[in-house]
Amino acid sequence: MTRRVLLVTEDPSAHVALRDTFSPLSAEWGADFSRGGPEAMNYLKRPGYDALIADAHLPANGCAELLTEARRRPPPMARIVLASPGRMEVIGLVTLAHRMLPKTCPAAELIGAIQRAHSLRELLGSPSLAALVGRLASVPALSAVYTRIAEELAFPDFSLAAVGGLVSQDVGIAAKLLQMANSALVGLRKPASTPSQAVRILGADLTRTLVLAVDLFSRYNPHALKPFSIEALWDRSQAVGELAATIAAAERAEEQVVRESALGGLFLDIGRLTLASQLTGPYKEILALMRKENLDAAEAERRVLGTSHAEVGAYLLGLWGMPDGLVEAVAWHHNPSGCPGSAFTPLTAVHAADTILAEGIKVNPDWAYLERLGLRDRYATWRKLWQERTTRDERET
Known part of the structure; x- marks a missing residue:
């Protein structure tokens, strides 16, 4: 079964790099590309995404809005943010993303991160775990x-x-x-x-x-x-x-x-x-x-x-x-x-x-x-x- 990932960036070089990264993985990951804004939000309305990879530096706080919407929509998807080092706007994204990676990270590192994040979502969504959590009187709260x-x-x-x-x-x-x-x-x-x-x-x-x-x-x-x-x-x-x-x-x-x-x-x-x-x-x-x-x-x-x-x-x-x-x-x-x-x-x-x-x-x-x-x-x-x-x-x- 092919997994689906949404890739969002306005940066032309990052766009090309992401296409090159996911092209050899087309049998495993079906990739959709967006340049952000309303277009990316419309993509998220489509069911079945397993992962979102977003550029931290989308304009008008677009990355935060995108991550918030992705977190809200079931089923859970892996959320990975690509950021340039030393940029202050990424601070507020830490709690919204599962992983923060540099925009220049090697392709193998990005693929490894998305595979691990997706596998973790699958593990935590297993029927046996859901059944056991259902037996608890209450889930411990903060x-x-x-x-x-x-x-x-x-x-x-x-x-x-x-x-x-x-x-x-x-x-x-x-x-x-x-x-x-x-x-x-x-x-x-x-x-x-x-x-x-x-x-x-x-x-x-x-x-x-x-x-x-x-x-x-x-x-x-x-x-x-x-x-x-x-x-x-x-x-x-x-x-x-x-x-x-x-x-x-x-x-x-x-x-x-x-x-x-x-x-x-x-x-x-x-x-x-x-x-x-x-x-x-x-x-x-x-x-x-x-x-x-x-x-x-x-x-x-x-x-x-x-x-x-x-x-x-x-x-x-x-x-x-x-x-x-x-x-x-x-x-x-x-x-x-x-x-x-x-x-x-x-x-x-x-x-x-x-x-x-x-x-x-x-x-x-x-x-x-x-x-x-x-x-x-x-x-x-x-x-x-x-x-x-x-x-x-x-x-x-």
Whole structure:
């Protein structure tokens, strides 16, 4: 079945480049071209587009209007924006697009991005996941504290004092934000002693995402979920995030990839927290099955529920507007071969970190995936990084 993509740009050279990119893919992707404005809006009224690739620099805020309309129309389509570096008008597009890429990016990078984004939409639209989400009493909503912080951070000239004050209103969130800001998970160059300092050093995007993580883990009663342990899940999530960031840095990945690797580890098992809190009976059955047959959580969940915490967590992150790189790291961390592409991404780092830290469970890395990326031989080096860190920590204590 041919997928359909709408390509929108007024730039003649970009128009030619996009035609050259998609011409060899005509059997897989049917491409429609528009120069923007009302014409592009009319194209969007046609059903069945799987993806939209739009030039960030359409006149009269046209790209924002186009992305907003694409987001509103079912079924969900992958939204990718091509932007020139250093242009301020792209700031407001970040929350509307799944991916932001430079206009001069190689054709292979653009194709890989659209294939991964489309595959993620398909994964999150699977019938088994929809059935499980339908069983939840309610889909976890963003809290008032997080929403107020996110609204303030959305302004380019947001107030450090205002955000710090909002964070300080919740002692638990403030303490954990400072803990993470000063941990190896984030890797700040200088320590922060107040929420405002942490916000200044972390920046808006990282602060918003870390506050979301802290907020989600803080809203549940640990005693009500036993034998499921929120504390153990939180500690392990931080460890996976820290190792994932270390692996990404060792591979000399871009700073955004390193950060999303850390955050991917932090949100790795948010789906488990949701399932354990809302499906307490079935999840106790899952925990018993894990102990009895020495299974990992994902396998036990699939046997009992038909899908796993990975898909549930990715669904929630997508619902909350998190970046696709972060969402796909959570969605495929147990099965990275299911994600198209051959480049190192946050998924690579998170999958490796998760398997390295899977103590006492028979979990192996996806060797075929690492082979596809040409990174099979690097796994031993990544494992050594964690062993060295563990040995160093033991000596310091």
